[in-house]
Amino acid sequence: MDGTPTGGGQRAASITLDGIGKRYPDGTVAVDELSLDIAAGELVVLIGPSGCGKSTVLRMVNRLVEPTAGRILLDDSDVTRVDPVRLRRRIGYVIQNVGLFPHQTVAANVGTVPGLLGWTRERTRQRVGELLELVGLDPARYGRRYPHELSGGQRQRVGVARALAADPVVLLMDEPFSAVDPIARTRLQEEFLRLQAEVRKTIVLVTHDLDEAVRLGDRIAVLSQGGRLEQYDTPAVLLGAPATPFVREFVGADRGIRRLVVTPVTRDVVEPMPGTGHQHLPTVPLGGSAYDALAVMLTSAADRVAVLDDDRPVGVLTRAGLLDLGRPGG
């Protein structure tokens, strides 16, 4: 959202976790010592078994939980030296079930932080309209509704709009899509990726869902108990080359299939077009995912598909070629 008149166009900030730890007063060590660099504009997913410290890490960034060790930097500034209330206005926070104010309209919910920041009514109104449109909700239709008059997926979108309202430099998301059904979830994830391409925030997202992590993450951090970092890599590397036995087990035996989701069909993997007989082959686009190509092969019971660049055939992808793409370490 660069330079929008109402948003202010703040750029995204990098996040540095430098040996952070959290020991709760009862002695529980939720996070022992974690270091992680997140580039400005990057979407990083934290994943790991229940209780490994994911939410604690997230909540240390906006100081809902105070770290007991280490430093957290947004760009170069140490978050522990900033007033927590002001800090939280620069950081969007989206949680499961959203936490919208039930007695306020959608527009009032989205305008909460701009209101706190003292924006004029007109600037807030304009901003709320832009944000609702950005998340795919018609402001005229939905702005005056109350949260209980929305579907779960719509509420989640309002939560995202609210988190983006003051143009934060960082967005923290704790299981943001887990309360909606799988079909709505997939659609929300796709929309969210389009939104992120537009706003390019630095996002840290916690999930239990490996497919969600693979679909959304630029990089994925796999944590084990005590916030121990097992691996921090792109989805393709994580699935193709798990760094530890823990990660191997965590990503599961079907990681080959999952890997196809993040493997594009490129010119390297297609074979030359046969002279004849390809006219009736099912087609897939160059650059599309290998997973989609597999789906096309399965639904059309074909052992090969033609690969098209725009409308021009560039070669064929065979079933054997596709299986090679999904092979771990391949």
Ligand SMILES: Nc1ncnc2c1ncn2[C@@H]1O[C@H](COP(=O)(O)OP(=O)(O)OP(=O)(O)O)[C@@H](O)[C@H]1O
């Ligand atoms: N306020 C607290 N006091 C004491 N221990 C806590 C507190 N909050 C969390 N913990 C403990 O810290 C550990 C990490 O919790 P956290 O919520 O960060 O894990 P998580 O990975 O997000 O879990 P889940 O996936 O189940 O949400 C757990 O053992 C939890 O019981």
